Amino acid sequence: MATENKNLSVYDKAAIPNAKNLRFGIVVSEWNETITEALYQGAFEALTDCGALPDNILRWNVPGSFELTFGCKKMLTSQKVDAVIAIGSVIRGETSHFDFVCSATAQGIKDLNIAYDIPVIFCVLTDDNLQQSIDRSGGKHGNKGTEAAIAAIKMASI
Numbered sequence: 001m002a003t004e005n006k007n008l009s010v011y012d013k014a015a016i017p018n019a020k021n022l023r024f025g026i027v028v029s030e031w032n033e034t035i036t037e038a039l040y041q042g043a044f045e046a047l048t049d050c051g052a053l054p055d056n057i058l059r060w061n062v063p064g065s066f067e068l069t070f071g072c073k074k075m076l077t078s079q080k081v082d083a084v085i086a087i088g089s090v091i092r093g094e095t096s097h098f099d100f101v102c103s104a105t106a107q108g109i110k111d112l113n114i115a116y117d118i119p120v121i122f123c124v125l126t127d128d129n130l131q132q133s134i135d136r137s138g139g140k141h142g143n144k145g146t147e148a149a150i151a152a153i154k155m156a157s158i
């Protein structure tokens, strides 16, 4: 199912474990910060709506999505967290750089999930244009940050 057929912000609170005893790390890329800040707000609000305490949500920033892998690794190896959310926004430009950044970031985060016992959630938009990013960070398709927060709670509760 494509995103256009699914609102990223819709969740059934009754089907989600209470997050009051969980600690979350959120690593946020500063590239396309208008988008990543909206994703962060969506994640933060969903986590607290499901019981997480604001003091149990730790945020770090990194320059770009490529640095998310290193930032998440440092977070989960040095901080007491039950899940980490990696937030980024990659928007296609004129060159093939988009493909390398997206692939490296996705593979890096996947590798962290294999190497460590802490779930790292992939909240990285990989869009062809800014409108697609706007639509998925609180626009007509909802907020991928919300979706990522729910995934983090569920994975931390396995």
Ligand SMILES: Nc1c(NC[C@H](O)[C@H](O)[C@H](O)CO)[nH]c(=O)[nH]c1=O
Pocket (backbone or CB within 6 Å): 029, 031, 032, 063, 064, 065, 066, 067, 088, 089, 090, 091, 092, 101
């Ligand atoms: N073009 C985008 C980037 N590029 C920067 C890289 O992520 C990285 O920070 C740089 O190559 C130095 O290592 N990053 C994004 O997150 N979004 C983009 O659209």
Ligand SMILES: CC(=O)[C@@H](O)COP(=O)(O)O
Pocket (backbone or CB within 6 Å): 090, 091, 092, 093, 094, 095, 096, 097, 098, 099, 101
């Ligand atoms: C995702 C990118 O790295 C991209 O936005 C950079 O733009 P360009 O390919 O025009 O250099």
